[in-house]
Amino acid sequence: MKKLQKAYFGDITQLEVDAIVNAANSRLLGGGGVDGAIHRAAGRELLKECEGLGGCLAGQSKITKGYGLPAEFIIHTVGPIWRGGKNSEEEKLASCYRSALDLCLLYSIQAVAFPCVSTGVYKFPKERAAQIAIQACDQFQKCYPDAPEITFCCFEKEDFERYQRLLSE
Ligand code: APR
Numbered sequence: 716m717k718k719l720q721k722a723y724f725g726d727i728t729q730l731e732v733d734a735i736v737n738a739a740n741s742r743l744l745g746g747g748g749v750d751g752a753i754h755r756a757a758g759r760e761l762l763k764e765c766e767g768l769g770g771c772l773a774g775q776s777k778i779t780k781g782y783g784l785p786a787e788f789i790i791h792t793v794g795p796i797w798r799g800g801k802n803s804e805e806e807k808l809a810s811c812y813r814s815a816l817d818l819c820l821l822y823s824i825q826a827v828a829f830p831c832v833s834t835g836v837y838k839f840p841k842e843r844a845a846q847i848a849i850q851a852c853d854q855f856q857k858c859y860p861d862a863p864e865i866t867f868c869c870f871e872k873e874d875f876e877r878y879q880r881l882l883s884e
Pocket of ligand 1: 726727738739740745747748751752794831833834835836837838868871
């Protein structure tokens with residue numbers, strides 16, 4: 716199943732896939748990090764659509780159009796804030812990947828790219844986050860033959876090397 720997953724080093728806003736995933740916060744109104752980059756690249760119309768979404772809980776995902784992006788859709792997922800690991804952070808992170816992939820099935824999305832959700836401002840330990848991401852995606856792709864191809868888009872070289880290593884194991 717790993718052939719349906721690959722690592723990419725670069726800026727997610729440039730990717731020509733059907734959907735990119737945003738690591739958003741629960742208000743869904745933009746922010747820093749990858750969220751800021753996506754809102755800047757997509758343009759003001761994205762914020763307008765997001766204002767009508769009513770926010771989103773940690774571990775869940777909502778979808779919008781891609782506007783100025785090459786991607787047709789943006790799936791906004793809200794990762795957990797790392798608070799030591801005993802507050803269901805791992806379950807919520809896995810749920811981010813699953814809920815985003817659920818939307819991919821619903822919208823017939825065949826290629827999706829994820830950033831390293833929760834591992835920036837939200838401080839989730841990076842190695843564990845990558846293991847959870849790959850495992851959640853593996854399980855989903857095994858269960859659903861129509862699941863999309865998945866790109867793990869890494870903005871930092873060490874993350875790219877981490878995903879390459881984990882995907883080859
Ligand atoms: N393309 C791909 N990945 C990126 C990009 C980009 N253009 N910019 C940053 N990243 C990577 C970071 O290197 C990190 O690995 O995204 C990953 C997630 O980091 P954050 O963007 O900080 O996301 P997260 O930890 O989930 O925190 C979410 O940050 O900006 C706010 O509104 C956002 O409040 C929310 C919080």
